[in-house]
Amino acid sequence: MIRPKLLLRLIHINWVMMLHGLDEIVLKTHLFRPVRFLALLSPNYWLRKPSEPRGVRIRRTLEDLGPIYVKFGQALSTRKDLLPEDIADELVKLQDKVPPFPNEAARRIIEQQLGQNIEEAFAEFDPNPLASASVAQVHTATLNSGEKVIVKVLRPDIEQRIHSDVGLLYELAKLAERFWKDAKRLRALEVVAEFEKTILDELDLVKEASNASKIRRNFEGSEALYVPEIHWPLTREKVLVMERIHGIPVGEVEQLRAGGADFKLLAERGVEIFFTQVFRDNFFHADMHPGNIFVDLPAKYLAVDFGIVGTLSSSDQRYLAENFLAFFNRDYRRVAQMHIESGWVPSSTRVEEFESAIRSVCEPIFAKPLKDISFGLLLLRLFQTARRFDMVVQPQLVLLQKTLLNIEGLGRQLYPELDLWQTAKPFLENWFKERLGPKAKLKKIMDQFPEIAEQFPELPTLFFHALDSASKSKQQLEANNREIEQLRHQMESNHSSTLWVILASAAIISTAVLVQ
Template sequence: MINPTTAFRLIRIQRVLLRYGLDEFVFNLHLFRPLRYLTYLSPSYFLGKRKGSRGERLRKALEDLGPIFVKFGQILSTRQDLLPPDIGEELSRLQDNVPPFADDLARQIIESSLEVPIEEVFSTFSPSPLASASVAQVHTATLHTGEDVVVKVLRPGIEKIINSDVGLLYTLAELANKYWGEAKRLKPLDVVKEFDHTIHDELDLVREAANASQLRRNFEHSEHLYVPDVYWDYTRQNVMVMERIYGTPIGKIDQLREKGVDLKLLAERGVEIFFAQVFRDNFFHADMHPGNIFASDDAKYLAVDFGIMGSVTLEDQRYLAENFLAFFQRDYLRVAQLHIESGWVPKETRVDEFESAIRAVCEPIFEKPLKEISYGHLLLRLFQTARRFDMEVQPQLVLLQKTLLNIEGLGRQLYPDLDLWQTAKPYLEEWYKNKVGPKATFNKLKEHLPMMGEKLPELPEMMYQVLSDASKGELEVKWRSAQLEEIKQQMAKNHRKSIMAICGGSLLISAAVILGLDGFSPLMLGDAPLTTWVLGVLGGILLFNALD
């Protein structure tokens, strides 16, 4: 049952789509082309509401619908190779050019959070925002100590809007679970839960400031990435003050060329930064659209907006690294085996068939620059392969996949001739050597040596105690196993069923014997004694439960 709040939200979405004449998009899809004549029945057709280009109307509709829809547009905007130029250009404006809220309201929020007048904190403060996004907007200011800073302010009432949209996503996911055959494999409810957790983390600017501080430490002496400093004294849940950076937006390719920035080096560094964050630090910036990334003149990345960060489990990290390496080496058999070992595809999957399917998808894209790869076609083939082999979505990896898609999209814009695979391969090989090879074993031994030295004096006494108990016949071994517990439970269940079957059979035999006795005349029910009926029914129930 759809609750009233969700129903009203659906009605509002429909109104916005009609207001901007977006029925045009629906009927332009191949599936609905036979029904294009229905556009003449649309109110927007007769009322002339299709003002502006289709890209502009789509952008404005996403802005009106709120943060979650804006984020969807931001993700699309990073893949302009998959979009018509007019739509891609308009959606790129969603990265940092969403309509701002009132200047005086931003001032009120800052003063209320810091509990002092703005003039006591900043010597200058720009009331007009420098940038405005779906969740917050940014103002420039100068501290009394002379540092240039930016002040990030959450949009008022944003949590209520997000809760409404997330509730709608949950409703759609629950409906998908009930009525969509692919739901078991694609796990829509788990994906929405992951998104819910991520989007609500973005509403706490103290958490974002902590993320920025951690990432800054991870790349403190890096020549590839610079993370601005946080001013903790002026940071609250809905206000954050951070060092102001100066650079060229990564999406302004013409400006980067005019400044003589090495675009090939910039693209390669982007790939290296991604793999360093995921495999070296296990802590990665998961919102790397062009509105959040700048570049210095010496091809150094400057990052902002740390509300969405990601990490993976150590087990997933190892499987991912091995998958990437096997993929780069074209070892498709190993890729197939890893997917089965990790549980990403069912255990009963035939390895040879899965290997062949992966080879058919991946082999055509090797040794090609980004500009020659059709990722729309590749994604379609990957989805078909996943469906064929019942490959389940891994919700914990959705953020990582989104980030990789963003990085690849940035690389395509910066330097289309980039060889993504050869750029990443050396880094992964080095990581694998340090984590799995002899060097890794030595490092782990070195790390645990102090603890081993601490426990070593206790070993002789422990060994003596074990041998002494064994010689006296007092040695006890306690062993717990999930599989063993399951076997024990099954045995107990079978034992109960056996007893019920014996009892049920005995009662049925007793009923038959009583029915055949001469001279036995208890209470009658029909043509048979009542005792016979009681024993027969009880025996039948027990036997039925035993066989169930």
Template sequence: MIRPKTFLRLIHINWVMIFHGLDEIVLKTPLFRPIRYLALLSPSYWLRNNRDPRGVRIRRTLEDLGPIYVKFGQTLSTRKDLLPDDIAEELVKLQDKVPPFSAELARKIIEQQLGMSISEAFAEFGSEPLASASIAQVHTATLHSGEEVIVKVLRPDIESKIHSDVALLHELAKLGEKFWSDARRLRAIDIVTEFEKTILDELDLVREAANASAIRSNFKNSDMLYIPEIHWPLTRRKVLVMERVRGIPVGDIQALREGNADFKLLAERGVEIFFTQVFRDNFFHADMHPGNIFVELPAKYLAVDFGIVGSLSDTDQRYLAENFLAFFNHDYRRVAKMHIESGWVAENTRVEEFEAAIRSVCEPIFEKPLKDISFGLLLLRLFQTARRFDMVVQPQLVLLQKTLLNIEGLGRQLYPDLDLWQTAKPFLENWFKQRIGPTAKIKEFLGKIPEITEQLPEFPNLILHALQSTAQVQQQLQLQNKEIILLRKQLKKNNFNHFWAVVSGSLIISAALLLQNWLHLH
């Protein structure tokens, strides 16, 4: 049963869509075209004065609906190859141009969180937001030390809005799993739960600051990626103060061209950074849309906004690496077997049939640059294959899949001739050597030496305890052997007595019969 508050939110969503004229766009799609004339019955059809382009209407609808929908639009904006140009250009504005809240309100939140006035915290504070996104907005400032920083401030009342929308998503997921088999296969409830955890983590800017510090440490002195420094004394749950970095937005291709950026190296480094974070560090930036990425010429990335990060279990990490390598080596049988062994598809699935299905989807895209690959068609074919074999979606991998799509979209923008597969393959092969080869085993043993050394004083006690345990076991075995010998003797004795009892009985019966016959004859 849908709660009243959730039902009202659903009505509000429909009203916002109608207000911006999205009902008109929906009814023009092939699915709803047969009933498009029903729009004539809607009062909004006759009262609507909005004649803005469809891209503008879609963007404004997402902005009015709130942060979750803006996040959805941001994700779509990274995949211009899947969208018409007019819609893609408008959705890009969701990356850092969401309507801001007032500077006065931002000042009030900052002062409440820091427990001091703006003038005490900063020598200068910019009233005009530098950027405004779905969860927070950013202002420029200067510390009393003279260092330039950015101040990220959480949007007011953002938590209640997110909780409301997440509750609606949960209700829709429950209904979907109840009445739609594909929703059960896609594990809609688990995916919403995973999404809820991710977006609620974004509401704690201290957590985001810790994420930034961790990735900064992982890429210390790197020539591929730079992460700004966090100013911890001025960071709170709703306020984050970070070093200000200057670079060209990665989406500004014209400015990058004018600055003679190395597009090929940028694209290759983007792929390498992704795989390094996932497999070397097991901690990856999972919100890599163009609004969060800048370039220091000629080919160094500057990353900001670490509210969404991801990590994998050791099992998932190794499993994914093996899958990637199998794909890169065109070993589709191995891919099919791993999916069956992991339980992602039913154990009674025929390996040969599943292998052939995967081959038909993936083989056409290998050996091709990004510009020649239709990822829209590829995704459609993959979904069809998953549905045919009842493949279960793994919610813990949704963030990784989203990030991989972002990286691929970024690579397409920067250097369409990039060979994604050949760029990633050497990295994975090297990772396997480091993690599974003989050198890795020696390092693993050497790494355990301190632990073994700490336990050396306990070795005599451990050995004595082991010897005592062994002696006790031997005594128990000896007692058991004695009991077995006695039991055997008893069985032999019982068998002997039983034998003579049978013989004696037979002789008595035979004598009785003979006596009876003799008496009968005489």
């Protein structure tokens, strides 16, 4: 049963949706048409603003519901191929145009965190936010040294709202697992737990700053990506100070075109950056919506907002690389085998049948540019295939899948002619050669050689102890066998003590097994 506090939150969510007229959208669906007349009984039916387009109503509903819902809208905003144009255009505003919180609150948080007045910390500080998103907003400032920076400030009371909504997600996941047969296969509770960890990490700006520093080091000197420098002396849990960058938002395609951007190179570098972060560094920026990405003309990316990053285990990393490469080579049998070996689908699955299903979904999209691929249809068919073969969702890969969808969405906007598969394939082939080829194995042996060499003087002693231990075990076993034989003779000659003999024999046999 849902707790009263969460029930109130659920009622509030429904109230906000009705207030913005989203009940009208729901009631227009085929399922609810017979009961549409009931909407006339609701006071909200007469309070709503009918002049507002549906896209505006959806955006404002997500803004009013809070950060988790805004993030959902941000994720959808990158997939204009899956949404009606009017809704997609409105959701783009959620990337950096969420209504800001009052300037006085921002100033109070900054001064509390820094332990000094803003006038002491900065030579200049603009109280009007440069951008505002779901979790924080950004102000421009100048350090006393003259360096131009941005100051990121967490929204007040953000933790309470997030905990409330995550609690509701847990309750809904529990209900789903109880009443929906597919929920366990989709691992709803584990997906929510992974999401909770991700969203809570965003509330510590020191952690975000360390993420940015790591990715900055990984791409030091890169022509593809630049990450601003963190100003550590003024960075705290709720305040982050970072070098200010100047670029064109990646979503402003017309502005990029007017500036002479190289769209083909931008699209290819986006794919390169993604695979480099995932497979070379095993540390990837997992919130790459257009509000966080800028372009330094003609084709260099500038990235900000590293509150959400992802990593993979070595087994997941290698498994994914093999899957990608098999997929790019159209080796669907290998893809099917790896899914079964990894436990993603039941071991009883017939390889041939699964291979055929994967081929029927994937083969039609090869040799096509992004603009000719219907990802809506592709996703639908993939979900149908997953359900048919009881494919289990992997919560640890949810961030990776989200990031890949963002990258593909950016590529579609920038250069629809991009061949995603051929761009990524050479990178993965080189990664395999570097990590798993003969040279890589030889290098691993050479790297371990000093440690192995240290053990050389001890090898004769270790060998002697092993032989001595084996010899003693053998002698003990022979002694135990003699005792068992003696007990057998006693049992034959003394029937009155049979029970005790059996118990003693069992004890001796147990000792023998342990010694072995």
